[in-house]
Amino acid sequence: MSIEPTPAERCRDDFPLLRQTIDGRRIVYLDSAATSLTPRQVTDEMVRYYHEVGANIHRGKHFLSEQASDDFEAARARTAQFTGFLSSEVVFTANTTASINTVASGLGLTRDDVVLVPFDAHHSALLPWRRVADVRAIPVDRSGAVDLDRYAELLRARPAVVVLTHCSNVSGVYAPVAEMAAMAKEAGALTVVDAAQSAGHRRIGGENIDFLAFSAHKMLGPTGIGVLCGRHEHLQKLRPTALGGGVVDWVDAESHTIRKVPHSLEAGTPAIAEAYGLHAAIDYLSGIGFDELARHDAELADAMLCETLKRPHLRILGPSEPADRAAILSFAIDGVHNLKEIAKILSDSYGVLCRTGHLCAQPFVDRFTDDEVLRVSGYLYNDRDDIDVLFAALDDVLDYVRGQR
Numbered sequence: 001m002s003i004e005p006t007p008a009e010r011c012r013d014d015f016p017l018l019r020q021t022i023d024g025r026r027i028v029y030l031d032s033a034a035t036s037l038t039p040r041q042v043t044d045e046m047v048r049y050y051h052e053v054g055a056n057i058h059r060g061k062h063f064l065s066e067q068a069s070d071d072f073e074a075a076r077a078r079t080a081q082f083t084g085f086l087s088s089e090v091v092f093t094a095n096t097t098a099s100i101n102t103v104a105s106g107l108g109l110t111r112d113d114v115v116l117v118p119f120d121a122h123h124s125a126l127l128p129w130r131r132v133a134d135v136r137a138i139p140v141d142r143s144g145a146v147d148l149d150r151y152a153e154l155l156r157a158r159p160a161v162v163v164l165t166h167c168s169n170v171s172g173v174y175a176p177v178a179e180m181a182a183m184a185k186e187a188g189a190l191t192v193v194d195a196a197q198s199a200g201h202r203r204i205g206g207e208n209i210d211f212l213a214f215s216a217h218k219m220l221g222p223t224g225i226g227v228l229c230g231r232h233e234h235l236q237k238l239r240p241t242a243l244g245g246g247v248v249d250w251v252d253a254e255s256h257t258i259r260k261v262p263h264s265l266e267a268g269t270p271a272i273a274e275a276y277g278l279h280a281a282i283d284y285l286s287g288i289g290f291d292e293l294a295r296h297d298a299e300l301a302d303a304m305l306c307e308t309l310k311r312p313h314l315r316i317l318g319p320s321e322p323a324d325r326a327a328i329l330s331f332a333i334d335g336v337h338n339l340k341e342i343a344k345i346l347s348d349s350y351g352v353l354c355r356t357g358h359l360c361a362q363p364f365v366d367r368f369t370d371d372e373v374l375r376v377s378g379y380l381y382n383d384r385d386d387i388d389v390l391f392a393a394l395d396d397v398l399d400y401v402r403g404q405r
Contacts, residue, residue, distance in 0.1 A: 311395075
């Protein structure tokens with residue numbers, strides 16, 4: 001009986017970086033929650049733009065400009081299909097941070113407007129709202145999961161906006177976004193979903209989501225391009241944060257006319273090659289299938305949790321029992337405060353690459369530990385062997401560190 005190859009076995013050859021070694025050891029890349037690796041299918045499309053097209057978009061009528069414009073809008077249409085929004089509801093930005101800032105700064109909120117933000121939110125989903133509104137945290141329970149009862153109580157304040165994090169970049173736990181968005185709409189709020197950690201792993205979208213933000217670089221795509229999806233009636237209300245080329249239909253000595261959305265929110269020359277890359281990344285992930293991706297994520301998450309629970313000196317941030325989680329897990333290490341040095345040893349001596357710090361979610365991390373944490377995050381190119389290599393290496397490093405005391 002033949003054994004079906006895992007996603008990692010099927011795709012690893014597509015990622016040239018994984019052929020590299022560090023001090024003779026193969027790279028075990030476990031930092032995909034920060035930035036995923038990029039397959040050659042994506043970089044090939046970006047090179048094709050530079051080598052075969054190269055022109056700017058929507059700026060001229062010559063052959064190459066029209067080719068670039070058509071390809072750019074094809075990327076927009078593919079992104080719309082991927083998210084369930086209309087093409088006219090897809091805005092290309094620089095990243096998730098830029099997408100959320102576009103909404104926060106464009107809605108015309110005041111300090112009298114209440115905005116609810118998850119306590120475990122990434123700083124980029126929190127700070128833009130602090131500048132313009134009365135921000136209140138959606139609490140988490142003792143395990144770090146969202147407290148739905150307290151959330152329901154907060155909705156009685158009739159917030160103008162509810163920000164939801166689909167997947168925590170610290171705990172890896174998925175929030176019940178569909179349920180929470182429905183509750184927010186019943187309270188009369190606009191909903192903004194940060195899907196940075198989920199877009200490349202699960203199907204996204206939903207009728208109660210007004211704005212959706214994510215980045216290409218966390219879903220096998222290039223850096224430098226993000227996505228803001230918004231329902232047409234809400235995008236139209238956003239005040240453009242930048243003006244210039246590309247956002248106007250007419251300019252005379254006294255006035256100007258702004259283009260329709262989404263172009264009114266895309267000032268200047270956009271990330272054209274990156275749009276080619278995003279299109280290719282969506283095609284690549286769709287070819288694998290999101291059911292398969294979700295299943296593989298769950299297997300990696302279970303392996304990470306299992307190995308961590310075997311080691312009492314590792315303190316998990318978030319639920320320690322099985323939960324609906326991505327292949328993201330963060331933990332503090334009892335008696336070890338300099339986790340940056342641990343990460344550096346894991347990298348330089350074992351080829352294992354992961355992340356330390358407060359993970360741009362400092363209020364949440366500080367709730368559970370007074371130290372930094374170490375985060376491991378896998379993706380489709382990782383398998384159980386990678387998890388075993390990580391924990392064997394971590395055991396060696398901690399034995400060495402304790403032996404030096």
